[in-house]
Amino acid sequence: MGRYDRRRFLQLTGTAVGVATLGVGTATASPADSRFFINLRDVDRSAVPDDVEVVHDLSQADVLVARGDQDRVAGTTVADRVIDRGDDRVGAVESREGPTTDGKGSSHNHDGAPSNSEFQWDKREQDVSNDLTDKPGGGKSIHDVSTGAGTRIAVVDSGVYDAHPDLADVVNDELSENVSEDPYDWRPNGAGDHGTHVAGIIAATNSNDGPDGGVLGTAPDTEIVSYRMFSGQEGKQGDGYAGWVKAAEAGCDAINYSVGFPAPYVYVDEYPYLTEELRIAEQVAEYVRSRGTVIVNSAGNDGLDMTSENTLSIPTEAEGVFGVAATGPIGCGWGGKHSDNEAKWLTGNRLEDPTDSPAFYTNYGSAVDVSAAGGDADQEALDSIPEAQRDLVYSTIYETDDAGSTVAAYGWKAGTSMAAPQVAGAVALVRSLRPDASVEEVESLIQKTASDAPGGEPYHGAGHLDLERLLKRVGK
Template sequence: MSQHNRRTFLQLTGTAIGAATLGAGTATASTSDSRFFINLRDVDRSEVPDDIEIIHDLSQADVLVARGDQERVNGTTVADRVIDRGDDRTGAVKSRDGPTTDGKGSSHNHDGPPKNSEFQWDKRIQDLNNELTDKPGGGKSIHDTATGAGTRVAVVDSGVYDAHPDLAGVVNDDLSENVSEDEFDFRPNGAGDHGTHVAGIIAATNSNDGPDGGVLGTAPDTEIVAYRMFSGQEGKQGDGYAGWVKAAEADCDVINYSVGFPAPFVYVDEYPFLTEELRIAEQVAEYVRSQGTVIVNSAGNDSLNMSPENTLSIPTEAEGVFGVAATGPIGCGWGGKHSDNEAKWLTGNRLEDPTDSPAFYTNYGSAVDVSAAGGDFDTEAEVEEAQRDLVYSTVFETDESGDTVPAYGWKAGTSMAAPQVAGAAALVRSLRPDASVEEIESLIQDTASSAPGGETYHGAGHLDLERLVKRVK
């Protein structure tokens, strides 16, 4: 069965695989107990009762995140929402563990097991760096022109494990912050390694000096500011918006927000509160953009057409949010005599689907601004190497002694596509420090390449770093 047919089957049956990892619990966007948003464009601040607790004062955006009796506030309010990441993978459709950072050695390039960076098809196909290319003589790479120096990217997510060797010195520990209500710092606290994987896609430095080397991000010289909004398995949308505002006021050039409402919390007829949730998202986005910060958001993993009027995917469809759909290959390094020949994984006719083909789980439609590499997988394949079609990046795991250790792993999802674009935005801002939010977004869209499925799945097109840096420099 082809990927297209699998997509059609999912739509016709109403199945929403992207709402959770296969085999894991379903994601939800339930009411956050007594927490709610107050829209100060409809409510006079002086009339908010004194016994209403203000969790986050986002009055820059005319928004308060509050706790208490919502009915005591006269005017427009709407409940805050909980995004339940379960075992951390609601942000990734598929996850596979990889090796720890002290791997036991392997030969380089098509003469034995691949090194870590050779699993990075998403970076290799973009000619990111000559360390990753198989071109004779190397040629000019993206990093010969820009590496993100002088920029700052916020990762509003499950926290970032900054002890990973490929993230050492990348995370600004002073600015990074826990925006949830628990008492811990910005590092992961129960919601897994999703944010760490995202951070590596953006800014990993390939600094691991182990025998298998490390992995490389799109903008390895950018600075990551981590805002942890997930406490345990749950993240509250209001905490995410607080992270947006803090990021803008910390002079972050870009926010990566690989978070959103999953299905069925996208149907306005069934959930009319979504229209007020949209207003809140747009007000916060308006303020963030006014500070010069781009908001990049994953489009979602429900195989959902976001175009119909009765469908509203938040925050992707909010004005001012840059939505990213996912693509990925099928067949990268699969079996046969070339499975250990990394130079040929992405060449010739070895791929069933090319790297810019829509991932079967990705949301699509009018809210997509561009697509980028998020990974794909064949649900019917019984091939050990099938994990290579996912995106490979930094993660962590717990060893036999219960200690947290750095590692590498594969994930697929629009969560992995968004940071490809966030990293690209950092490259643009590093080359044009005075570029406006609108200019950065337009440059990414105007240089995007055509791809299978057209505008429906890719918006303006598929992220093309080579065309982008040529246009910007």
Template sequence: MTHHNRRTFLKFTGTALGGLALGAGTAAGATGADERFLVDLREVSRAEVPDDVEIIHDLSEVDLLVARGDAAAVGGAPATTPDVTVYQANGGVAAEASGPKANNENSASHNHDGPATNTELQWDKRVQSVGDLTDKPGGGKFIHDVTKGAGTRVAVVDSGVYDGHPDLADVVNPELSANFTTDGMDFRPNGAGDHGTHVAGTIAATNSNDGPAGGVLGTAPETELLSLRVFSGVEGVTGDTLAALVYAANQGCDAANISLGYPAPYVDPEEYPELIAIQEAYRRVAEYARTQEMIIVNSAGNDGLDMDAEGILSLPTEVEGIFGVSATGPIGFGWGEKTDDNEEKWLTGDRLEEPTTDPAFYTNYGSAVDVSAGGGDADLDALDGGVEGAERDLVFSTVNVVEEDGSAVPGYGWKAGTSMAAPQVSGAVALVRSLRPDASAEEVEALIMETASDAEGGETYHGAGHLDLKRLVKAAE
């Protein structure tokens, strides 16, 4: 089994980052009378904004406006910055195998001699003892014996959440969910992909599917999710993301999960000076979120970057006040030379080539990482070669599948990336807040970091350590 460098990873996934442009939804450096831009109300007064400039989002809480029109008419360069494109690619997709059914219909009671049920494929939940997820209950104490996140609220700022999925149907609040793009549709994916649905399942799936293979289980299945859509098609814009985060804070969310950013090569502030203004905008939003006791959790990025290196500014992870999460994952979960037919043993002994706490080969790293969490790893030779079971090292969760007629149906699929790691932490925030509803954002973050476990790679890859729900929940009780 072998790892691969980032180039091979991106070639496999089809994520052609080199073809993306850092611009106001168009090309880098685009200017004109109908471009989007941010207005800094600390540099220019609201009264100085001309009437023919359209205000898309009023973020007066953080002294910003998101506007469209002629930026030159609004105070010039000190007062405005391009509303640059933001990408899901920073929370990336490694591979996917999804559909209305993930497994054979005869898998309801296989007693370890047939295909695994859906929850048995969730190594990320099983290793954290979220619940008894094998088909042969073994007793013991699980996280959900103590709390399932009741009384909390988490915003999924992403591509939209498909609330028609049986494992998410009673989780998403449709009244408070919203679309922050300008495409005129609602908070559901609407062609923006299933990334947000996958993230949502990791946080709060309820395992309610009564089909033969069952459903999947999230970290905090009794939390309430707000689906705040900021992607339309395949890309989004910074201003929409900032607006969604402010909205989430105003709605009393305990955490806002963002799995997005500005991928390499768009990380050099000398080459892209707009990044400095974007960093300041995120800093203000993070500061405001703290006043509302909301934690912003973001994926660290999938470029294999040393975020402490000269000329690297990885946003928004490196913004003060944003909780950065790197990714780990196993190699050999239920497949390979050391596998076992008994699914109970997939996570035990020497049956893994690499443990679930091993840094994923693609993850960004450095001092901006607060903790690591399970985001999935991959042996790309095995995946590309169609080796049976190789996808199991990725994270298994809910997805929405688009049929030929354009309709959406529920499914399950594998994805890997720091995007899959961040929601593990957002779910953990919900668990803590359900036990300590009056804990401040700083106290919740400190508890997550103080209870994190040591892992190979140390602080560089794991920050304070690897997310440890057992220790966390015990400390929060």
């Protein structure tokens, strides 16, 4: 199996991003109608001109998201940024569609084609449920201890397709909200199934009664609140922060924010405004944490060393944001004589790389708090061997059929976007058992129980997410 070199990946992608990926306002914005942040720690609210519209009042965090002529505000302002979900490094580095929820042909283990849950190496490796384990006889699983009951997780993203059978009754439709400026609801509106995939990693219930069953999330009894910040492919950072504040005030235990600035918009010498963007992120994070909400953020997909003084990856490097790097296997169920035996995909020496090895694309360095399963890929094999997609993370998505109707389905994605919800789900497991645990206590528990993993601290921070050790510690 050939590996895809991380350095080469960065060379190919780090210089190929245009303004469409991360811009100032929108492509048609004029100085009179551009969007920007006002930092109320430097600007008196009374000094904001009447003709400057406040889009989101986040004064709880001393921040306003405004529209108008930025130059008319005397004091510290910085442009709001447009993030393009169409850029793979902003969402998933790799994606592959799988079967619809009514897929035909049922079987389990090595008696035929895999069932849906058997593709979930991320959950099987963590012994989330005895229904998924590779260990004969089972024993106590994660869900025997906690399923996340009584908790609430916000997904600030592209919206969640709640008609999926594995997400039925999971999303709180009263609290969920569209925080973009379009007139539609909180469900997906043109930015794809990224948020739906994330929601499944956290809270899928394996409720599909089709012949191949469904998929299972880390915390299937948690409640998802969907805050849609993307309208079409574009999402504004200010809308994301509005989602953060709303989530905290709705009592969410954690926010999953699989969004961030891609390269080259991480280099401070080229983009000095990043230092003011950092201040805004930290002020919002400070308020959110004061309400008891953990902010879980994907570390980014540029293969970037965030320890470098010249780099500033936002919001991962903001104080108060819990950064998650990605890991994944190479060789899960392909390339060998046991490719048709799901019970042996993760056992013995059948993997070229283990599930906790750093993914080729993941950012790394000082801003990483822990790592978690995000999926990896042998790029050459992925283009030629269909089974190589099994190294990606399998979860809930939706597709459009030949008649133009939306149908529930399953699919593979890889990215730090997929790693963050593994940790958001872990927060739900902890808070279900210790509802009064502070943000700092929850984060510390996750870090102190993390396991050593290949590559060490730069790629894993305190270590690789270990649910078994985590719940043992929480139960003490």
